[in-house]
Every structure is written in structure tokens, then in C-alpha cells.
Amino acid sequence: xxxxxxxxxxxxxxxxxxxxxxLAPRAGSKEGVxxxxxxxxxxxxxIVDAVxxxxxxxxxxxxxxxxxxxxxxAAAGAxxxxxxxxxxxxxxxxxxxxxxxxxxxxxxxxxxxxxxxxTAVQLVLCAAAVVVTALAxxxxxxxxxxxxxxxxxxxxxxxxxxxxxxxxxxxxxxVLTLTLTGIAADSWLGGGSGARTARRVLAVIAxxxxxxxxxxxxxxxxxxxxxxxxAGILAVVCAAADRAxxxxxxxxxx
Numbered sequence: 001x002x003x004x005x006x007x008x009x010x011x012x013x014x015x016x017x018x019x020x021x022x023l024a025p026r027a028g029s030k031e032g033v034x035x036x037x038x039x040x041x042x043x044x045x046x047i048v049d050a051v052x053x054x055x056x057x058x059x060x061x062x063x064x065x066x067x068x069x070x071x072x073x074a075a076a077g078a079x080x081x082x083x084x085x086x087x088x089x090x091x092x093x094x095x096x097x098x099x100x101x102x103x104x105x106x107x108x109x110x111x112x113x114x115x116x117x118x119t120a121v122q123l124v125l126c127a128a129a130v131v132v133t134a135l136a137x138x139x140x141x142x143x144x145x146x147x148x149x150x151x152x153x154x155x156x157x158x159x160x161x162x163x164x165x166x167x168x169x170x171x172x173x174x175v176l177t178l179t180l181t182g183i184a185a186d187s188w189l190g191g192g193s194g195a196r197t198a199r200r201v202l203a204v205i206a207x208x209x210x211x212x213x214x215x216x217x218x219x220x221x222x223x224x225x226x227x228x229x230x231a232g233i234l235a236v237v238c239a240a241a242d243r244a245x246x247x248x249x250x251x252x253x254x
Contacts, residue, residue, distance in 0.1 A: 018198040031168055033244045034111060035199070037237045038171035039206045041119075041159055045174050046210020047217075047230045048126075048152050052089075054218050056145045057082035059089050061152035062160070062174045088146055089153040096157020104165045111166050112248060116241035118162035119234050125155040126231040133224040140223070170200045179203050 022035045045062045052061040059082055060066040067086040074081045100118055107113045129151040136144035156174065163173040170179055179200045187197065217226040 015198040018196065019202060022199050022202055032112070032248075033240060034115070034166060034168045035171060037115065037240055038163065038166070038168050038173055039202060040233050040237050041163070041173040042171065042203055042206035043210035043213075044230045044233050045156065045159070046207045046212075047214035047226045047233075048156065050211045050214025051218055051223065051226050052149065052152060054215060055140060055223050056149050057085040059085040059149060061089050061093070061149060062156040064090060064093055065175075065177075085145070085149055088149050092150045092153035093157040093160075096154040096159075097161035098157075099154075100158040100161035100165070104162065110245070112241050112245035114162060114165060116238055116245055118158050119238040119241060121158050122155040123231060123234040123238055125151045125158075126227060126234055129155075130224060130227045130231055133227055138223050170196050171203055176204055176207055 021029065023039065025031060025033060025035055049060050049062050052059050058080060059070065067089050070081050070086045071083060074083045074086075099121070103117050103121070104114045107117060129148050132144055132147050132151070133140070140148070160172075160174045163171070170182060172179070183197055183200045183204075213229070214226040217229065
């Protein structure tokens with residue numbers, strides 16, 4: 001019994017340490033400031049997909065799996081789905097990924113520069129979405145909805161491709177299926193050690209929190225509110241990546 005209690009205590013301590021290292025990495029850690037910034041980007045994903053699903057015709061701008069499934073439903077005759085919206089999201093998400101890939105190739109292996117450049121592009125696209133929404137109001141016309149789908153899907157394509165390039169363990173920012181699989185398969189019940197469970201749970205919580213905040217702002221405030229918040233978070237991530245990149249260069253010159 002005492003051995004089981006000791007094991008539980010040790011596991012709990014390790015999980016809290018993992019949470020602390022993810023949200024507030026130690027100076028000189030291998031991943032640097034990337035983990036908390038990726039958590040913030042995961043929150044952005046929840047926010048913008050809440051806007052897209054609730055206000056842009058039941059489409060996603062980050063979760064392309066959902067759009068492919070929606071197209072399948074529509075092909076089978078299901079109603080209430082936007083085929084044009086899902087196709088537009090897919091068509092814009094892919095060029096966003098291409099742009100991020102080319103940008104990363106030009107910047108080399110410096111992860112902070114890649115993140116700074118990518119979030120700067122995202123910020124511009126999200127700011128444009130804020131302007132479109134502010135001008136259109138809550139009663140979005142078809143043209144405004146399609147413009148928002150295009151802008152946000154481009155932005156999320158950039159984010160997804162950049163997260164893939166950075167390859168921060170278990171922090172993809174947009175896809176939770178493998179994260180949830182990892183929680184289950186690597187758990188004690190699954191025969192694993194439970195390693196990185198806390199980080200994976202943080203990613204799930206971040207997405208959930210973003211979705212809740214996005215939905216509340218859409219339903220209780222205005223459509224422009226969650227997009228403005230997403231833009232603000234992107235600005236914070238961009239500034240933090242820039243600051244860390246400058247600090248890194250200063251240390252290299254010292």
C-alpha cells in the first residue's frame with residue numbers, strides 16, 4: 001500500500017514539474033520558450049474554429065478533417081452544411097501551408113525566427129478578418145463569410161505548417177486526435193509510463209478553453225470580439241518570439 005502511495009506521489013510530482021516546464025520553461029532548456037507559445041496558439045485555434053463553426057456556416061478553418069467529413073455528409077444528402085464554405089477552407093488552408101513551408105526554408109533552422117515570421121503573417125490575416133467583421137457587423141453577408149473563411153483558413157494553414165516544422169513534442173496547436181491517443185496509449189492502463197501526459201492534457205485544455213471563450217464571445221458579445229482576441233494573442237506570441245530571438249542572437253555574439 002505504501003509503495004502504491006509513493007508511486008502516486010512521485011507521478012503527481014512529475015506531472016506538476018512537466019506542467020511548470022511547459023508553461024514556464026527554465027532558461028537554457030532545449031525547447032526554450034516554444035512550449036508556452038504553442039499553448040497560446042492552441043487557444044487561438046479553439047477561438048477561430050468557434051467563430052467559423054458558429055458564424056460562418058458550420059465550417060472549420062483549422063480542423064480540416066472536419067471539413068472533409070462535412071463534404072462527405074453533404075454528398076450523402078445531409079442538410080445545413082456549406083459545401084462551398086468547406087471547399088473554400090480547404091482551398092485556402094493548403095496555400096497557407098505552402099507559404100509557411102517556403103518561409104521556413106528561407107529562414108533556415110532558427111525556430112524562433114520561423115515562429116516570429118509565421119505569427120506575423122497570421123496576425124496580418126487575422127487583423128484583416130477583424131476589419132472585415134467590424135465593417136460587416138454580426139449579420140454577415142455571404143461575401144463577408146467567404147472572405148473570413150479565406151483569411152482565417154490561410155492563417156491556420158500557416159500555423160499548422162509552422163507547428164509541424166517546429167515539432168514541439170505533443171503541441172501541434174491544431175490536431176488533438178494523436179494527442180488524445182497518446183494520453184490513452186502511453187498511460188499506465190495502456191502499459192506505458194505516462195510520460196508527457198501533463199503536457200498533452202494542457203494542449204487539450206488549451207483548445208477547450210479557446211473554444212469556450214470563442215463561443216461565449218460570439219454568442220454573448222459580438223463576432224468581432226473573439227477575432228480581436230485571437231489577433232491580440234498572436235501579437236503576444238510574435239512579440240515573445242522576437243524578444244527570445246533577439247536574446248538568442250545577443251548570447252551568440254557574447
